[in-house]
Amino acid sequence: MSETITIKSMAEWQAEGKSPxxxxxVGCAGSFDDRAKRITRSIxxxxxxxxxxxxxxxxxxxxxxxxxxRAGNEFxxxxxxxxxxxxxxxxxxxxxxxxCPHCFNTLxxxxxxxxxxxxxxxxxxFIKNLLDEGRIKIEGGDFKGKKIVFHDPxxxxxxxxxxxxxxKVIEVLDAxxxxxxxxxxxxxxxxxxxxxxxxxxxxGNKEVNIERSEEILAENPAVVATGCPFCMTMMTDGVKHFNxxxxxxxxxxxxxxxxxxxx
Amino acid sequence: MGIxxxxxxxxxxxxxxxxxxxxxxxxRNIKLGMPLDRSDRKGERWRLMTLVAFGQKKMFSRPWPAxxxxxxxxxxxxxxxxxAEIVIDxxxxxxxxxxxxxxxxxxxxxxxxxxxxxxxxxxxIFLIRRNITKVKRLVMKELDGWPKTDANLxxxxxxxxxTAFFFMNAADRSxxxxxxxxxxxDIGFMPVxxxxxxxxxxxxxxQLVFLERFCWWFHIIGILAFLNYLxxxxxxxxxxxxxxxxxxxxxxKGKFDNLESVTGEVKLMLDPTLTPPPAPETPLxxxxxxxxxxxWKQLLDAYTCTECGRCTSECPxxxxxxxxxxxxxxxxxxxxxxxxxxxxxxxxxxGEDGKALLNDYISPEELWACTSCNACVQACPVNIDPLxxxxxxxxxxxxxxxxxPNEINLMLTNIENNHVPWQFSPADRLNWAQxx
Ligand code: SF4
Ligand code: SF4
Numbered sequence: 216m217s218e219t220i221t222i223k224s225m226a227e228w229q230a231e232g233k234s235p236x237x238x239x240x241v242g243c244a245g246s247f248d249d250r251a252k253r254i255t256r257s258i259x260x261x262x263x264x265x266x267x268x269x270x271x272x273x274x275x276x277x278x279x280x281x282x283x284x285r286a287g288n289e290f291x292x293x294x295x296x297x298x299x300x301x302x303x304x305x306x307x308x309x310x311x312x313x314x315c316p317h318c319f320n321t322l323x324x325x326x327x328x329x330x331x332x333x334x335x336x337x338x339x340x341f342i343k344n345l346l347d348e349g350r351i352k353i354e355g356g357d358f359k360g361k362k363i364v365f366h367d368p369x370x371x372x373x374x375x376x377x378x379x380x381x382x383k384v385i386e387v388l389d390a391x392x393x394x395x396x397x398x399x400x401x402x403x404x405x406x407x408x409x410x411x412x413x414x415x416x417x418x419g420n421k422e423v424n425i426e427r428s429e430e431i432l433a434e435n436p437a438v439v440a441t442g443c444p445f446c447m448t449m450m451t452d453g454v455k456h457f458n459x460x461x462x463x464x465x466x467x468x469x470x471x472x473x474x475x476x477x478x
Numbered sequence: 479m480g481i482x483x484x485x486x487x488x489x490x491x492x493x494x495x496x497x498x499x500x501x502x503x504x505x506r507n508i509k510l511g512m513p514l515d516r517s518d519r520k521g522e523r524w525r526l527m528t529l530v531a532f533g534q535k536k537m538f539s540r541p542w543p544a545x546x547x548x549x550x551x552x553x554x555x556x557x558x559x560x561x562a563e564i565v566i567d568x569x570x571x572x573x574x575x576x577x578x579x580x581x582x583x584x585x586x587x588x589x590x591x592x593x594x595x596x597x598x599x600x601x602x603i604f605l606i607r608r609n610i611t612k613v614k615r616l617v618m619k620e621l622d623g624w625p626k627t628d629a630n631l632x633x634x635x636x637x638x639x640x641t642a643f644f645f646m647n648a649a650d651r652s653x654x655x656x657x658x659x660x661x662x663x664d665i666g667f668m669p670v671x672x673x674x675x676x677x678x679x680x681x682x683x684x685q686l687v688f689l690e691r692f693c694w695w696f697h698i699i700g701i702l703a704f705l706n707y708l709x710x711x712x713x714x715x716x717x718x719x720x721x722x723x724x725x726x727x728x729x730x731k732g733k734f735d736n737l738e739s740v741t742g743e744v745k746l747m748l749d750p751t752l753t754p755p756p757a758p759e760t761p762l763x764x765x766x767x768x769x770x771x772x773x774w775k776q777l778l779d780a781y782t783c784t785e786c787g788r789c790t791s792e793c794p795x796x797x798x799x800x801x802x803x804x805x806x807x808x809x810x811x812x813x814x815x816x817x818x819x820x821x822x823x824x825x826x827x828x829g830e831d832g833k834a835l836l837n838d839y840i841s842p843e844e845l846w847a848c849t850s851c852n853a854c855v856q857a858c859p860v861n862i863d864p865l866x867x868x869x870x871x872x873x874x875x876x877x878x879x880x881x882x883p884n885e886i887n888l889m890l891t892n893i894e895n896n897h898v899p900w901q902f903s904p905a906d907r908l909n910w911a912q913x914x
Contacts, residue, residue, distance in 0.1 A: 287877065426794070
């Protein structure tokens with residue numbers, strides 16, 4: 216993508232006296248993790264391409280508190296939540312799209328009880344809607360006929376029952392979407408959730424992401440698709456562990472789509 | 479009323495009273511849990527109970543065991559009509575009182591026999607799966623000792639009860655054919671016992687009567703014993719599965735509850751101008767340390783658990799060799815609340831024994847291995863939520879004991895200071911927009 220997209224913060228929108236269609240909640244991984252930043256830019260490219268006006272909170276965004284909550288620190292979670300809610304409500308935010316299932320789950324399910332009520336969509340849902348409404352179209356594409364497996368992120372799938380949206384997006388690429396043995400309701404975790412991302416695993420005989428990668432690599436896919444920056448890290452590491460990174464790409468659903476957008 | 483009827487009435491009443499007493503204890507134990515409102519969305523709850531508890535919908539994600547289990551379940555429920563007959567006959571000294579149904583009666587009995595045969599076959603296969611082919615989730619270490627014996631006992635009891643039913647019918651039929659005056663109901667050739675009747679061709683009438691009576695008493699005493707056995711067994715699920723599914727959490731699985739006790743304090747922290755509410759009588763406790771800190775629903779979950787291990791077999795931590803097993807979390811919770819109940823019976827207050835669910839039963843190592851992936855919750859055929867117990871215990875570890883692993887503490891400090899779980903500066907949050 217050579218086109219530069221200007222990213223406008225909510226403060227800038229407000230200064231212009233306008234408000235965008237949606238707030239793009241980038242999330243911590245999407246803001247700071249180098250690999251996840253590429254996903255973030257793909258999402259903004261898609262939004263821009265579809266002509267969606269969007270804003271970000273930029274430096275006013277703070278961790279949703281998800282990892283604190285799952286680690287058992289409800290205090291810190293609620294502090295983060297209430298701080299974020301006062302920012303979001305201050306901008307009178309109605310609709311949020313997120314690039315991370317954890318942010319998505321927390322904003323959508325856990326913020327309302329603390330006074331934050333928004334329509335929250337995961338980016339795979341948002342993109343699926345754009346495709347359905349014809350606001351983006353697909354052309355040619357590098358993935359035609361390629362074997363793609365989708366790894367269900369726990370907080371998107373089991374956590375919120377969203378199994379079809381990411382698959383629908385992959386299907387428009389005319390790829391050979393293959394289901395893993397453990398998929399949808401039975402999908403196996405990547406090993407990062409519940410604050411595991413931030414610590415060494417307990418003693419055992421294998422890492423969870425290795426177990427999952429074995430299952431994935433047994434299918435010999437060209438691409439492992441996912442919709443979560445944490446799954447991204449875990450799956451990328453897993454594929455590298457088996458020295459398969461040149462054969463098997465790990466990509467976010469947004470990244471899959473971005474190169475096939477019809478100009 | 480003859481002597482046998484009197485004995486029957488005494489035995490029957492004694493069994494019912496005993497069951498009532500023990501069931502009341504379980505109900506009292508469950509009520510030791512914290513309050514929780516699950517009285518909303520009744521229609522949805524009835525539908526869920528019909529599908530998941532009655533229809534066993536979630537079982538069918540593994541079709542073969544589900545089918546066998548369905549036979550055993552349906553058989554067991556329907557054959558209880560037969561038990562009703564036994565009870566009436568037992569009290570009034572009648573013989574096969576339901577035969578007033580006329581032509582329908584043999585048909586009904588025949589269908590019971592078919593079901594009883596399926597129950598027997600199912601139980602035999604289940605015994606084989608547990609003891610010979612050793613299906614992994616059914617032979618894991620946490621089942622050593624009583625849980626394993628319990629599972630086998632249930633299967634053997636069911637097979638024995640069904641066998642008694644067949645032999646009772648076979649002896650009855652032979653007695654009818656021989657013209658015995660008391661055995662005057664023609665049940666016809668039954669699909670299973672019909673083939674057994676041949677064995678008894680040379681038997682004296684008195685021997686046949688003895689066999690018939692023996693099987694009859696065995697069947698009913700067996701069922702009464704079974705009823706009382708439930709309270710110490712994982713088999714309690716045949717009753718509790720229904721209320722447990724009814725009171726399921728209806729929210730998306732990813733949603734965790736927001737602790738209300740925390741909300742008040744956080745509001746005060748963020749806005750010091752607010753007037754603090756009066757201090758509560760008992761100091762607030764954050765998270766759960768003992769079984770009595772859990773909600774009544776979590777305790778009901780524990781009593782409902784059938785120890786089937788579907789949760790554990792899908793748990794990523796357990797699959798990769800970690801100590802955590804969601805089934806064990808449920809078994810531990812039941813063992814602990816049972817222990818608290820027994821202490822109460824002896825006049826000791828909860829916690830007076832110096833033990834707790836956390837550490838004495840469930841170790842932090844188990845708790846920290848959980849990825850909160852919800853695979854266990856999804857897999858449980860009776861909608862048990864082991865994850866919520868794990869989270870409540872974690873909350874206690876972190877908020878009451880500051881006992882998180884170091885890396886977790888580091889992550890928490892980062893969130894607090896940098897508003898991001900890693901060591902980055904919050905000022906750099908939008909840098910991605912400038913990068914390529
Ligand atoms: S939520 Fe925790 S206990 Fe349940 S399956 Fe996932 S890792 Fe295992
Ligand atoms: S919690 Fe549910 S799935 Fe796990 S052992 Fe108990 S009944 Fe089976």
